[in-house]
Amino acid sequence: xxxxxxxxxxxxxxxxxxxxxxxxxxxxxxxxxxxxxxxxxxxxxxxxxxxxxxxxxxxxxxxxxxxxxxxxxxxxxxxxxxxxxxxxxxxxxxxxxxxxxxxxxxxxxxxxxxxxxxxxxxxxxxxxxxxxxxxxxxxxxxxxxxxxxxxxxxxxxxxxxxxxxxxxxxxxxxxxxxxxxxxxxxxxxxxxxxxxxxxxxxxxxxxxxxxxxxxxxxxxxxxxxxxxxxxxxxxxxxxxxxxxxxxxxxxxxxxxxxxxxxxxxxxxxxxxxxxxxxxxxxxxxxxxxxxxxxxxxxxxxxxxxxxxxxxxxxxxxxxxxxxxxxxxxxxxxxxxxxxxxxxxxxxxxxxxxxxxxxxxxxxxxxxxxxxxxxxxxxxxxxxxxxxxxxxxxxxxxxxxxxxxxxxxxxxxxxxxxxxxxxxxxxxxxxxxxxxxxxxxxxxxxxxxxxxxxxxxxxxxxxxxxxxxxxxxxxxxxxxxxxxxxxxxxxxxx
Numbered sequence: 001x002x003x004x005x006x007x008x009x010x011x012x013x014x015x016x017x018x019x020x021x022x023x024x025x026x027x028x029x030x031x032x033x034x035x036x037x038x039x040x041x042x043x044x045x046x047x048x049x050x051x052x053x054x055x056x057x058x059x060x061x062x063x064x065x066x067x068x069x070x071x072x073x074x075x076x077x078x079x080x081x082x083x084x085x086x087x088x089x090x091x092x093x094x095x096x097x098x099x100x101x102x103x104x105x106x107x108x109x110x111x112x113x114x115x116x117x118x119x120x121x122x123x124x125x126x127x128x129x130x131x132x133x134x135x136x137x138x139x140x141x142x143x144x145x146x147x148x149x150x151x152x153x154x155x156x157x158x159x160x161x162x163x164x165x166x167x168x169x170x171x172x173x174x175x176x177x178x179x180x181x182x183x184x185x186x187x188x189x190x191x192x193x194x195x196x197x198x199x200x201x202x203x204x205x206x207x208x209x210x211x212x213x214x215x216x217x218x219x220x221x222x223x224x225x226x227x228x229x230x231x232x233x234x235x236x237x238x239x240x241x242x243x244x245x246x247x248x249x250x251x252x253x254x255x256x257x258x259x260x261x262x263x264x265x266x267x268x269x270x271x272x273x274x275x276x277x278x279x280x281x282x283x284x285x286x287x288x289x290x291x292x293x294x295x296x297x298x299x300x301x302x303x304x305x306x307x308x309x310x311x312x313x314x315x316x317x318x319x320x321x322x323x324x325x326x327x328x329x330x331x332x333x334x335x336x337x338x339x340x341x342x343x344x345x346x347x348x349x350x351x352x353x354x355x356x357x358x359x360x361x362x363x364x365x366x367x368x369x370x371x372x373x374x375x376x377x378x379x380x381x382x383x384x385x386x387x388x389x390x391x392x393x394x395x396x397x398x399x400x401x402x403x404x405x406x407x408x409x410x411x412x413x414x415x416x417x418x419x420x421x422x423x424x425x426x427x428x429x430x431x432x433x434x435x436x437x438x439x440x441x442x443x444x445x446x447x448x449x450x451x452x453x454x455x456x457x458x459x460x461x462x463x464x465x466x467x468x469x470x471x472x473x474x475x476x477x478x479x480x481x482x483x484x485x486x487x488x489x490x491x492x493x
Contacts, residue, residue: 087133089490091211096123097482108432112476125151145181152177180233191241201232202289203303205339205352212486216414218453223388223420229272246294255281259309259331259364263378264430267386267422275376283308297344305335332359346399351391385425392416412443431464449489456481
């Protein structure tokens with residue numbers, strides 16, 4: 001309003017001046033100079049108005065803080081007004097590694113000296129992920145994630161000249177394509193959000209923070225990646241929200257795992273999802289996660305899972321199981337996990353500790369190994385207890401240079417240690433399933449969304465009882481070097 005008042009006063013002044021002295025002539029140059037002066041005055045007034053508005057807004061926020069009202073609601077509301085309805089993004093890795101050990105499937109069974117000089121290399125696309133989301137308004141939104149693992153799959157039909165012109169199908173590339181997330185969500189307020197559909201089960205550090213820029217290694221952290229599904233996704237119903245003070249929570253109801261597909265090398269990892277066109281839900285489970293972010297730069301998290309798994313099968317009916325020695329088997333899977341992350345002063349530290357227990361493991365092992373050939377079961381022993389512990393730390397040396405800080409570039413030198421065992425108990429069984437792993441490497445981020453990684457790692461397998469009764473090394477150590485280019489970015493349109 002002020003600028004219109006100024007223009008009106010200037011116009012009246014010009015008219016009165018002209019009426020007082022008809023002999024005064026106003027040149028075009030004088031008129032142009034007057035207009036320029038008015039534009040400068042108008043800009044100054046607008047600047048003052050903006051300053052007043054900002055001062056009033058700051059005063060209101062201070063008032064809300066003094067009255068105990070959370071200011072985050074105001075920030076969330078402003079973000080809601082500014083952001084677009086459509087979200088697109090994704091993450092992925094391009095990797096290569098060279099391993100100074102054998103990948104022969106008998107390397108843990110036969111004499112290790114047979115494989116001592118073996119080497120192999122791999123180029124891969126472990127994960128290429130596309131994320132899409134849409135905000136319908138009034139608290140309703142949807143999201144989906146499509147993942148291509150190891151480059152996806154390729155197949156072709158060919159006419160074989162040497163076989164009388166027969167049509168023959170061939171697999172030209174291995175890999176997977178999966179719809180890992182598809183959910184609908186209703187947000188009532190910051191305290192209460194309900195989500196239904198295919199979604200990530202955030203048990204452990206890796207499932208909750210699995211984007212390529214959220215860990216230092218070229219590949220996902222071996223411990224949790226070995227014993228838990230990754231990225232663990234199921235059709236589930238979730239209640240979640242946030243509370244003042246930096247608390248965030250999730251509680252999930254979902255179908256149980258399938259114990260038919262448990263195994264010694266990966267414990268319950270392949271028991272998630274389904275090999276069928278539907279998810280068997282004869283038994284159910286629950287999962288939960290609580291995060292605390294009330295201290296700047298620090299996140300502390302607890303997560304867990306509990307549910308039965310044995311009768312989630314199509315191999316036998318309930319009446320058949322009730323008439324057998326397996327009638328009381330439940331196969332209850334219990335998982336507890338703690339993880340944390342700290343970022344500040346150029347330093348990043350992350351760590352996690354996960355412990356899992358499977359009831360009736362011995363009977364489930366017997367049952368799985370008795371299944372007929374061609375079944376989906378691995379027909380292997382499975383552990384009653386497993387463990388995975390990991391810690392990594394990295395320092396950004398570019399944080400010491402103001403010039404590099406201004407360019408938003410980062411260069412981390414990091415180290416990582418893991419200990420995991422997918423056959424912790426019963427003890428002294430399949431000792432190659434447990435190992436210590438140490439790694440050192442670098443992460444260079446020319447921009448926030450792109451990272452270049454390199455690392456050297458060394459795995460030392462657990463010792464065991466030799467043929468002569470002594471305790472010592474049974475398997476070859478497993479050193480490797482790896483490099484990768486990773487990305488992760490999400491944008492609102």
